[in-house]
Amino acid sequence: xxxxxxxxxxxxxxxxxxxxxxxxxxxxxxxxxxxxxxxxxxxxxxxxxxxxxxxxxxxxxxxxxxxxxxxxxxxxxxxxxxxxxxxxxxxxxxxxxxxxxxxxxxxxxxx
Numbered sequence: 001x002x003x004x005x006x007x008x009x010x011x012x013x014x015x016x017x018x019x020x021x022x023x024x025x026x027x028x029x030x031x032x033x034x035x036x037x038x039x040x041x042x043x044x045x046x047x048x049x050x051x052x053x054x055x056x057x058x059x060x061x062x063x064x065x066x067x068x069x070x071x072x073x074x075x076x077x078x079x080x081x082x083x084x085x086x087x088x089x090x091x092x093x094x095x096x097x098x099x100x101x102x103x104x105x106x107x108x109x110x111x
Contacts, residue, residue, distance in 0.1 A: 034089070036082040038075050045071025048082035050089070058085065063109070064098040077108040 035051040039061065047061035062069050064081070072078040081098060084106065088096035103109050 034086050036079065036086060038078050038082070041071045043071065045073060046075050046078040047071050048078045048085075050082060050085055052089070060085075063103065065100045065103055066109075072108065077106070077110075080106045081108050 034053075034057075037049040037051065039047050039049060041047055041061050045061075047059075049056055049060070050058040060082070062071055072081070081103065084098065084102060085096050
């Protein structure tokens with residue numbers, strides 16, 4: 001059941017991501033196994049992309065784990081969440097997912 005929930009969350013995230021085209025790059029941070037790119041959405045909110053081995057693997061213009069299609073209020077919130085995703089990928093968690101509790105602990109919903 002948990003795998004089904006993760007699959008549904010990933011599918012939802014990918015569907016939401018397909019709406020972002022040519023989002024401007026705000027900043028990038030190279031990690032040990034990937035690169036995080038912070039993007040600005042058309043409404044001024046923020047999202048992120050995760051690139052691994054030169055290939056874009058995740059496009060996340062909206063806040064994961066919440067209802068609706070709203071982006072992060074700050075670049076910092078998007079970066080914190082993207083860094084957690086990269087850590088999960090590096091530790092072998094597949095598919096990686098973010099919970100509402102994790103977003104709260106990161107302070108990503110308040111900023």
